[in-house]
Amino acid sequence: xxxxxxxRVTPTSSSDQQEDALAIASALADQLAGxxxxxxxxGGHAQQEREWIRASGLLTLSIPIEFGGQGxxxxxxxxxxxLLAKADSALAHVFAFHHLQLAGIxxxxxxxxxRRLLAATVEQRFFWGNAxxxxxxxTTATKTDGGYILNGIKSFSSGSVGAExxxxxxxxxxxxxxxxAAVPTTQKGISVQADWDAFGQKQTDSGNVHxxxxxxPADLVLQAPATxxxxxxxxxxxxxxxxxxxxxxxxGLGAFDAARQYTQEQARAWFAAGVDKATDDxxxxxRYGELWLLLRPAVALADQAAASLEKxxxxxxxxxxxxxxxxxxxxxxxxxxxxxxxIEVSSQMFELTGARSTSARYGYDRFWRNVRVHxxxxxxxxxxxxxxxxxxxxxxxxxxxxx
Numbered sequence: 588x589x590x591x592x593x594x595r596v597t598p599t600s601s602s603d604q605q606e607d608a609l610a611i612a613s614a615l616a617d618q619l620a621g622x623x624x625x626x627x628x629x630g631g632h633a634q635q636e637r638e639w640i641r642a643s644g645l646l647t648l649s650i651p652i653e654f655g656g657q658g659x660x661x662x663x664x665x666x667x668x669x670l671l672a673k674a675d676s677a678l679a680h681v682f683a684f685h686h687l688q689l690a691g692i693x694x695x696x697x698x699x700x701x702r703r704l705l706a707a708t709v710e711q712r713f714f715w716g717n718a719x720x721x722x723x724x725x726t727t728a729t730k731t732d733g734g735y736i737l738n739g740i741k742s743f744s745s746g747s748v749g750a751e752x753x754x755x756x757x758x759x760x761x762x763x764x765x766x767x768a769a770v771p772t773t774q775k776g777i778s779v780q781a782d783w784d785a786f787g788q789k790q791t792d793s794g795n796v797h798x799x800x801x802x803x804p805a806d807l808v809l810q811a812p813a814t815x816x817x818x819x820x821x822x823x824x825x826x827x828x829x830x831x832x833x834x835x836x837x838x839g840l841g842a843f844d845a846a847r848q849y850t851q852e853q854a855r856a857w858f859a860a861g862v863d864k865a866t867d868d869x870x871x872x873x874r875y876g877e878l879w880l881l882l883r884p885a886v887a888l889a890d891q892a893a894a895s896l897e898k899x900x901x902x903x904x905x906x907x908x909x910x911x912x913x914x915x916x917x918x919x920x921x922x923x924x925x926x927x928x929x930i931e932v933s934s935q936m937f938e939l940t941g942a943r944s945t946s947a948r949y950g951y952d953r954f955w956r957n958v959r960v961h962x963x964x965x966x967x968x969x970x971x972x973x974x975x976x977x978x979x980x981x982x983x984x985x986x987x988x989x990x
Contacts (some may be wrong), residue, residue, distance in 0.1 A: 605663050608648060614668040615643050616674035621797045623675045624950030630789035632748050632781055637714065647709050649686045651693075654702060661826070661900060662893040665833045669889075672837020673844065676957045677790040679837060683830040684745045684791075688715035690826045690900075694819055695767055695809035704769055705753070716750030716779075718796040719767065721988035725797055728757035728766050728812070735759075735766070735808070737776075737801040747772070748781045748792035755796075757803075759812035767810040768803055784839035787960030818911045819904050819967070821832035821986040825911075825918050827895055828989070832922040834887050835929035835958055839882055842893055842929075842954035846936035847875070849944055849951075874939055878932050885924035892917040912983025915990055919970040926967050929958035965989040 612837055618639055626633055640646065649664050652658020664686055671679035692704050707713065718726075720743040726739030737757050745751060756765045772779060780795040810820065854865035862868055886938040895917050899906050933954035937944060944951055985990040 612670045620674035627953045633790045654705040661897040665893045669833040669837040672834045673841035676838045677788050680791045681746045684717050685715045686930040713751040716753045718744040718753045718755040724758040726757045728759045734804040737798040741796045742795045745793040747779045764810045764812045768808045785960045787956035818907040818908045821954035828918045832925045835925040838958040839929040839932040849940045881928040885928040888921040892921040913982040928960050
């Protein structure tokens with residue numbers, strides 16, 4: 588393995604921890620970048636690369652120290668996600684959704700469940716996947732002695748292939764509401780179908796998970812049916828939205844860096860520019876300046892929103908609905924800017940680098956394909972609506988799985 592395991596890092600200060608984590612992430616990103624273009628063409632399951640992530644120790648980054656993890660704040664977790672996404676947004680997605688499931692355990696689970704699942708994740712180096720698609724109600728939960736019986740299918744299950752554990756949602760017909768739970772993928776009756784075939788984010792392992800008469804014990808139910816979510820529990824959607832934000836930003840920054848390097852090293856000046864180097868063309872300079880001004884404010888708002896999330900997350904059950912709503916506004920602002928920056932930079936880069944840069948050997952098209960697929964996760968228009976409502980009448984977004 589190219590990295591030493593850092594599953595129980597105890598830094599002397601938060602700055603030491605940040606430096607250590609970012610150094611590890613940078614080395615991992617370099618390793619992923621080496622095969623990113625070829626793997627993007629191939630698609631499928633990146634088993635070896637997932638093992639590199641596991642070996643890096645970064646899977647324990649967000650787990651509290653009391654359970655053996657590194658206890659990093661969310662600002663650092665998002666910085667790592669963004670750094671990895673510059674090199675390989677699909678594997679960054681898998682890594683990020685692992686931490687989303689761990690956040691859910693902390694937000695939904697009781698003290699015993701947190702200790703059991705989080706400590707085991709550290710000790711056994713578990714990878715977590717997602718089968719908690721709230722809009723997909725095809726998986727049902729039927730109450731039985733000692734728990735529930737699960738049947739059905741869940742789509743868009745990011746990271747499910749190769750994961751040891753999943754967090755899931757299932758629809759309870761009796762109460763007309765959903766439960767949230769954790770299950771091992773080896774549980775009898777669970778099968779993961781690796782059938783993700785989108786034109787971008789090809790290695791996110793976002794296939795379908797099938798449940799056939801799966802017994803779910805009551806002690807793995809994190810949130811029971813008909814439970815009114817607390818303000819604390821609804822923070823999960825904000826973690827998810829900031830994950831999207833930083834994936835979009837990572838793609839945009841990666842596209843910008845790739846375009847800049849190509850312009851500096853390979854691009855030819857247009858004959859009418861009257862200059863010898865493309866970097867001296869005033870129109871090229873102007874366009875790079877405009878793209879940079881798309882990225883810079885997006886990064887600033889993403890970092891501000893991450894700090895706000897960290898503060899709310901650490902308040903635990905004391906977090907208020909108002910605090911949660913204000914956080915949702917900050918996250919929506921950051922996500923909308925990141926969405927636009929990722930799309931525009933990954934598209935306009937070709938106007939700056941020229942026809943030769945479209946050669947398949949560079950694989951630059953992956954930046955646009957990846958961000959285009961990922962930005963369809965939920966409609967940006969509803970984020971803009973929420974921001975407009977807030978600006979016009981001060982109303983805060985209604986807590987949902989997407990807002």
